[in-house]
Amino acid sequence: MSLLSFFQWCEQSGIGEAIRRSAWLFPLIEAIHLLGLGLIGGAVLVVDLRLLGLGLRRQSVAQLARDAQPWLIGSLVLMIITGSLLFLSEAIKCYYHPAFWLKMTSLFLAIVFTFTVQRKVTMADQTRVRPLWGKVVALVSVLLWSGVGIGGRWIGFS
Secondary structure, eight states: HHHHHHHHHHHHHHHHHHHHOSSSHHHHHHHHHHHHHHHHHHHHHHHHHHHHHOOOTTTTTTHHHHHHHHHHHHHHHHHHHHHHHHHHHHHHOOOOOOHHHHHHHHHHHHHHIIIIIHHHHHOOOOOOOOHHHHHHHHHHHHHHHHHHHHHHHHHHHH
């Protein structure tokens, strides 16, 4: 089975068909997906801004990252579920759209980066982490997650 065949199969699935035929399912799922975007954006930005030294300086980076993690994971799960449902309703469009591939690549890289490199920096003893390294990590995080959001909006508006 080729990748295109798989995408065709996804779009022709009962779930994809039901979402496409319903007048309210796609907008409802998309609204929930956008709510997840706001939640994940908040969870990511609060840690990144702290690493950049732009807020919440009274709280340690490690504590802030621990506090944000349930929001990050919960919103990521929500977005993966709703994003998968949205994908099923227009898989062929996604296959041919460069923004879909930008989003998927950015999402993969952002998840790996967040749970490896960024986690290591945020959980480290901050007296041993150079401030510049924390700022670089925060900027890379913002760029990767922005790629996810921009790719998603590009798909949505085309």
